[in-house]
Amino acid sequence: MSMTISINGADTPLPDDPRVSLLDLLRDRLHLTGTKKGCNQGACGACTVLVDGERILSCLALAVQYGGRAVTSIEGLAPEGDLHPLQQAFIDHDGFQCGYCTPGQICSAVGMAAELRRGVPSHVTADLAASAIAASHDEIRERMSGNLCRCGAYNGIVAAVAEHVAEAP
Amino acid sequence: MTPFTYARAQDAADAVRLGAQAQAAFLGGGTNLVDLMRETVARPATLVDVSGLAQAIEERPDGSLLIGAAAKNTAVAEHRAVRERFPLLARAIVAGASAQIRNMATVGGNVLQRTRCTYFYDEDGARCNKRVPGQGCDAVDGFNRMHAVLGASAACVATHPSDMCVALAALGAIVHVQGAGGPRTVALTDLHRLPEDRPDLDTVLAPGELITAVELPPLPFATRSAYRKVRDRSSYAFALVSVAAAVDVADGVVRDVRIALGGVAHKPWRAWTAEGLLRGGPATPDAFRAAAAAELAAAKPLRDNAFKIALAGRTLVAVLENLTGGQP
Numbered sequence: 001m002s003m004t005i006s007i008n009g010a011d012t013p014l015p016d017d018p019r020v021s022l023l024d025l026l027r028d029r030l031h032l033t034g035t036k037k038g039c040n041q042g043a044c045g046a047c048t049v050l051v052d053g054e055r056i057l058s059c060l061a062l063a064v065q066y067g068g069r070a071v072t073s074i075e076g077l078a079p080e081g082d083l084h085p086l087q088q089a090f091i092d093h094d095g096f097q098c099g100y101c102t103p104g105q106i107c108s109a110v111g112m113a114a115e116l117r118r119g120v121p122s123h124v125t126a127d128l129a130a131s132a133i134a135a136s137h138d139e140i141r142e143r144m145s146g147n148l149c150r151c152g153a154y155n156g157i158v159a160a161v162a163e164h165v166a167e168a169p
Numbered sequence: 170m171t172p173f174t175y176a177r178a179q180d181a182a183d184a185v186r187l188g189a190q191a192q193a194a195f196l197g198g199g200t201n202l203v204d205l206m207r208e209t210v211a212r213p214a215t216l217v218d219v220s221g222l223a224q225a226i227e228e229r230p231d232g233s234l235l236i237g238a239a240a241k242n243t244a245v246a247e248h249r250a251v252r253e254r255f256p257l258l259a260r261a262i263v264a265g266a267s268a269q270i271r272n273m274a275t276v277g278g279n280v281l282q283r284t285r286c287t288y289f290y291d292e293d294g295a296r297c298n299k300r301v302p303g304q305g306c307d308a309v310d311g312f313n314r315m316h317a318v319l320g321a322s323a324a325c326v327a328t329h330p331s332d333m334c335v336a337l338a339a340l341g342a343i344v345h346v347q348g349a350g351g352p353r354t355v356a357l358t359d360l361h362r363l364p365e366d367r368p369d370l371d372t373v374l375a376p377g378e379l380i381t382a383v384e385l386p387p388l389p390f391a392t393r394s395a396y397r398k399v400r401d402r403s404s405y406a407f408a409l410v411s412v413a414a415a416v417d418v419a420d421g422v423v424r425d426v427r428i429a430l431g432g433v434a435h436k437p438w439r440a441w442t443a444e445g446l447l448r449g450g451p452a453t454p455d456a457f458r459a460a461a462a463a464e465l466a467a468a469k470p471l472r473d474n475a476f477k478i479a480l481a482g483r484t485l486v487a488v489l490e491n492l493t494g495g496q497p
Contacts, residue, residue, distance in 0.1 A: 003349045017172075041207070042270060045267065045269060047414060055269050056269050056273050057269045060199050060203045060270075061273065065196070065218055108268075108269065111269075111272075120243060120246065123260075124402060128253075128260070143268060147267075147268020
């Protein structure tokens with residue numbers, strides 16, 4: 001078993017206590033507090049991070065289970081001082097108010113864009129056999145439904161994500 | 170969370186060996202078990218991580234599919250053969266949970282996920298026979314809008330929460346299991362139990378038995394199939410009721426049909442009665458309504474969930490009408 005986990009490109013020792021969630025490893029031990037703890041029970045999406053490019057919920061992930069894997073949190077999306085295009089899109093489209101759900105929303109949208117590109121169907125995809133799925137308003141809303149925003153900034157979030165998936169290669 | 174030791178299984182035999190320890194539990198994606206452990210509803214002494222075991226989805230020459238138990242829910246839903254030949258399964262999976270959870274959750278873990286009955290989770294405030302056998306059930310006379318209308322008992326009115334399993338029940342899936350006594354197979358419809366007086370036992374699996382794969386037998390008419398889920402919000406919510414169905418119709422006659430209901434019972438509910446009535450009969454709305462009524466004749470409402478009986482019947486009729494070319 002690999003005893004390290006890659007966090008934003010840096011190899012990090014796994015915690016000795018297997019109870020430590022990936023979320024608590026990020027926040028409490030590595031002081032990467034961009035990833036947020038909302039419900040801590042898999043209902044809100046605020047803790048969403050990317051593991052090998054796939055979006056997951058870090059609150060339901062035991063850190064030891066991810067030894068040898070590569071985790072990207074909101075801090076690792078762009079080099080220090082730069083913004084990821086989605087971060088800029090959230091600013092441009094007022095995709096937040098309080099900002100608490102925003103890191104999870106952005107990591108989720110990065111993962112979602114990759115899923116869309118490889119043709120993963122969603123609940124609202126009309127044609128399961130289609131190899132290309134258009135990033136419609138309904139598709140984005142459905143695919144982002146695991147990320148709650150209690151300020152209700154959804155219109156801005158959908159606009160920001162729509163702009164990003166339209167421009168992404 | 171109660172302290173535990175963590176071990177990563179190298180293969181199925183290793184997992185079975187590790188799983189034979191007292192109070193061991195298998196860990197898939199963790200989306201249910203980690204939550205239950207945090208609530209101290211589950212307190213395993215050892216977690217045996219089986220998420221790195223068989224993940225392949227194998228297309229076999231006879232038209233069947235063999236899905237490794239560690240395959241992620243997303244991987245199944247996006248697989249070309251599943252989308253083309255078993256679309257109700259892809260539909261059921263993407264109707265459940267969120268994309269993040271589907272990326273974590275395994276097929277084996279989805280099959281073995283536990284009820285979302287709030288009284289089951291409420292260790293400090295509620296009695297639950299599933300959590301503590303013999304303690305009593307606060308759901309029977311409590312807030313039971315989400316609870317079972319079919320096959321429940323005085324001891325437990327919980328529902329099985331999986332969408333995927335409803336499709337698997339309709340498809341006649343076969344669960345491959347490995348234990349200390351060797352491998353065996355169990356029909357998915359026989360895997361989950363009705364609560365009776367032992368609601369603490371969700372399935373017929375023996376302690377330490379591991380699900381290694383789920384097999385979908387060939388079912389050519391499953392290309393005409395659907396999964397319809399009715400819920401309180403349009404996404405990311407558990408089913409009030411759901412229907413998985415596949416129909417083979419020729420010249421207005423139902424040659425064959427598969428139906429399962431979700432959200433109504435302690436297990437995914439294969440609608441054997443409705444299927445038997447429909448098979449060989451006319452594919453008409455009247456026949457669909459009669460079959461639905463017969464299937465639900467034994468349904469018993471609780472204080473808050475009588476609506477489920479009518480809703481399940483109407484949803485079943487609507488799904489069959491859509492599949493046979495009627496108006497939605």
